[in-house]
Amino acid sequence: MSVLMMPFQPRFICLTLALSLFVGSLIGLNYLPADPVLLVLLIIAGGFSALGLHDYFQTHHAILRNYPIAAHIRFLLEEIRPEMRQYFFEDEKHSLPFSRDKRAVVYQRAKGVLDKRPFGTNYDVYADGFEWLNHSMKPTSAKPDDFRITIGGPDCEHPYSASVFNISAMSFGALSPNAIHALNKGAALGKFAHDTGEGGFSPYHKAGGGDIIWEIGSGYFGARNLDGTFSPEAFAKTAANPQVKMVELKLSQGAKPGHGGVLPASKVSAEIAETRGVPMGQDCVSPSSHSAFSTPVEMMKFIGEMRRLSGGKPAGFKLCIGHEWEFMAICKAMLETNIYPDFIVVDGSEGGTGAAPMEFMDHIGRPLREGLSFVHNTLVGIGVRDRIKIGASGKIASAFDITRAMALGADWCNAARGFMFAIGCIQSQSCHTDRCPTGVATQDKSRQRALVVPDKANRVANFHNNTLHALSELTAAAGLEHPSDFHREHISRRISQSEVKTFADLYPELQSGALLNGTADARYTTAWNRADAHSFRSATAAAA
Numbered sequence: 001m002s003v004l005m006m007p008f009q010p011r012f013i014c015l016t017l018a019l020s021l022f023v024g025s026l027i028g029l030n031y032l033p034a035d036p037v038l039l040v041l042l043i044i045a046g047g048f049s050a051l052g053l054h055d056y057f058q059t060h061h062a063i064l065r066n067y068p069i070a071a072h073i074r075f076l077l078e079e080i081r082p083e084m085r086q087y088f089f090e091d092e093k094h095s096l097p098f099s100r101d102k103r104a105v106v107y108q109r110a111k112g113v114l115d116k117r118p119f120g121t122n123y124d125v126y127a128d129g130f131e132w133l134n135h136s137m138k139p140t141s142a143k144p145d146d147f148r149i150t151i152g153g154p155d156c157e158h159p160y161s162a163s164v165f166n167i168s169a170m171s172f173g174a175l176s177p178n179a180i181h182a183l184n185k186g187a188a189l190g191k192f193a194h195d196t197g198e199g200g201f202s203p204y205h206k207a208g209g210g211d212i213i214w215e216i217g218s219g220y221f222g223a224r225n226l227d228g229t230f231s232p233e234a235f236a237k238t239a240a241n242p243q244v245k246m247v248e249l250k251l252s253q254g255a256k257p258g259h260g261g262v263l264p265a266s267k268v269s270a271e272i273a274e275t276r277g278v279p280m281g282q283d284c285v286s287p288s289s290h291s292a293f294s295t296p297v298e299m300m301k302f303i304g305e306m307r308r309l310s311g312g313k314p315a316g317f318k319l320c321i322g323h324e325w326e327f328m329a330i331c332k333a334m335l336e337t338n339i340y341p342d343f344i345v346v347d348g349s350e351g352g353t354g355a356a357p358m359e360f361m362d363h364i365g366r367p368l369r370e371g372l373s374f375v376h377n378t379l380v381g382i383g384v385r386d387r388i389k390i391g392a393s394g395k396i397a398s399a400f401d402i403t404r405a406m407a408l409g410a411d412w413c414n415a416a417r418g419f420m421f422a423i424g425c426i427q428s429q430s431c432h433t434d435r436c437p438t439g440v441a442t443q444d445k446s447r448q449r450a451l452v453v454p455d456k457a458n459r460v461a462n463f464h465n466n467t468l469h470a471l472s473e474l475t476a477a478a479g480l481e482h483p484s485d486f487h488r489e490h491i492s493r494r495i496s497q498s499e500v501k502t503f504a505d506l507y508p509e510l511q512s513g514a515l516l517n518g519t520a521d522a523r524y525t526t527a528w529n530r531a532d533a534h535s536f537r538s539a540t541a542a543a544a
């Protein structure tokens with residue numbers, strides 16, 4: 001966008017009009033010095049011009065920087081929204097995709113302002129599906145500073161001490177340079193990890209100085225040859241960077257499993273091309289499947305290579321569960337090769353993305369709870385759960401969301417959109433248009449400037465720290481010392497007006513080794529029998 005055209009963009013038109021009227025009335029007063037109309041016009045236009053210029057240059061509100069003067073209307077509407085909604089519109093807990101209440105608590109925790117609520121819950125606690133945490137009669141005093149876990153199995157030389165709450169994968173390309181910089185700087189301030197997403201380890205990650213989980217997807221961005229195949233040399237070079245604490249292979253993400261991705265040529269800036277190792281002026285394509293391996297056994301060998309090439313850092317993979325036998329085939333491959341990932345990140349189909357086809361977003365992939373409990377159970381069922389850590393993502397933004405995931409088997413949680421809210425995202429859902437109003441998900445430089453890195457980095461760290469503080473209060477109320485003490489019996493769900501079940505009843509656990517000794521229940525054994533370490537296809541389908 002040419003700088004000369006900026007004043008004529010709709011979002012700057014109020015400021016342009018105010019300035020024009022101010023200058024026009026000044027010129028008019030030169031000819032008609034005592035004209036009262038011109039004098040009033042000068043005062044009003046001068047006031048609006050000063051307000052607009054202040055909005056444009058202030059560093060606290062992204063939306064004001066991008067919509068000087070006009071954004072005040074939004075704040076005014078925000079102010080009267082509760083009253084309007086109370087009479088006419090949706091309720092606070094309406095969750096599409098994130099409820100207003102959930103977003104408000106993120107904003108409050110990110111800004112470090114009061115995050116309490118008055119009067120009582122707005123939820124109908126007798127509605128089917130309502131969930132709660134069972135508290136203890138003997139609360140403890142859990143400390144958020146201790147909420148770390150060690151990731152790295154016996155084959156890992158450099159285990160990583162991770163926070164239980166980290167920034168989920170979002171690429172440089174999907175997010176703006178300022179967004180990446182603010183997220184990573186916030187991670188450095190709050191001492192937690194930031195997943196790069198498949199778009200590579202960019203200069204903006206490096207500028208932040210925070211701990212990195214470096215993700216590679218099927219495009220192998222930052223670790224590829226010119227023809228798009230995996231380059232061990234390029235991978236080893238980047239993985240050696242001390243900021244990189246873990247390396248992650250992306251198989252799929254919940255919002256679009258089984259679908260690749262395209263960053264259109266228009267968005268492939270010189271920096272993105274450099275970071276990803278792709279040419280400028282061409283669409284940047286992530287294929288829907290990997291070229292570096294084609295069977296579960298080959299995939300395990302590839303994970304082993306990633307760990308070796310990174311000098312022994314924790315290596316793992318991320319996926320959204322689809323066919324059960326495919327994940328079980330990977331488990332069989334672990335047993336056959338004796339190569340185990342250090343971690344697995346389970347993403348739910350409720351997860352987010354920069355852009356995906358509607359059908360993929362709405363109807364493909366297993367939701368987090370079912371995926372997470374299945375992965376946990378399967379690893380228990382083959383007796384390797386103690387050497388592999390599980391991360392979870394999928395609409396996790398509050399401390400209760402974390403407890404719920406940990407109760408189902410997660411060792412740590414990641415949030416993507418929660419941290420987007422922390423840096424100013426207002427859920428306008430126009431990420432795919434390159435016209436993000438807050439500078440979070442855009443490559444348009446005139447919009448990116450709305451996001452001021454130091455201010456938003458502090459909010460990222462605050463959101464993390466205040467969420468862990470809330471988590472420590474929940475942990476203590478449940479009578480536990482650490483969030484990893486949460487188990488399935490700690491969470492209850494209303495099934496009907498007269499029936500309540502705990503997660504222990506709803507998501508029964510397998511006994512250790514049950515898949516190996518044949519004592520697992522039928523649903524697991526049927527899928528287990530279909531799994532083949534040498535093929536992602538079902539063994540029965542292959543035989544037919």
Ligand SMILES: Cc1cc2nc3c(=O)[nH]c(=O)nc-3n(C[C@H](O)[C@H](O)[C@H](O)COP(=O)(O)O)c2cc1C
Binds near residue numbers: 169174197215
């Ligand atoms: C803008 C955006 C970009 C994303 N890019 C990636 C990516 O590059 N790699 C990946 O594994 N997941 C990606 N994701 C998925 C998230 O990492 C996460 O798994 C998912 O959004 C669920 O977390 P949430 O519900 O907290 O957003 C992206 C999500 C968003 C919103």
Ligand code: SF4
Binds near residue numbers: 430439440
């Ligand atoms: S403000 Fe809107 S366009 Fe920007 S990141 Fe948030 S949802 Fe996407």
